Amino acid sequence: MKEEAVIDLIALLGARLTATGRRFATAESCTGGLIAAWCTDIPGSSVWFEGGVVAYANDVKRDLLGVREGTLAAHGAVSEEVVREMVAGICRIAGVQAAVAVSGIAGPDGGTADKPVGTVWIASSLDGVIEAHRFHFAGDRRTIREDTAEAALRWTMERMEDGG
DSSP: OOOHHHHHHHHHHHHHHHHTTOOEEEEESTTTTHHHHHHHTSTTGGGTEEEEEEOOSHHHHHHTTOOOHHHHHHHOSSSHHHHHHHHHHHHHHHTOSEEEEEEEOOSSSOOOSSSOTTEEEEEEEETTEEEEEEEEOOSSHHHHHHHHHHHHHHHHHHHHHHHO
């Protein structure tokens, strides 16, 4: 794990989820299960963490999470539309009230002029309300993946503090 601040963040998120009776799940592409791994590093996370899906390939996004083929074709896997459908899918299949979905380009290859390396979309669902944001991270593949995981967790916590 990256640093003590991230451990503290996840422990706080878990406490908040537990206090509000919510369960949490992840749908991850570019992070490859890192968010779920970090969550389950915390003792007692079974109280609030339901599970996750690593949907690295588009077929998995479509077949497991219910991302529509038309959405993938029109917008690409790294898009607001896709992460919104991913997070809705994980909420549906896991039966949770809180979830995150991430899809991005961690590099070192795969970037384009429109979506350079470091471009990441994160969607968060809290009680059925989905929000999505684009982030741009710099660094090597590992740094981009870790920054994505941290941003997803931090944003989930902020949403819970703001409205949940």
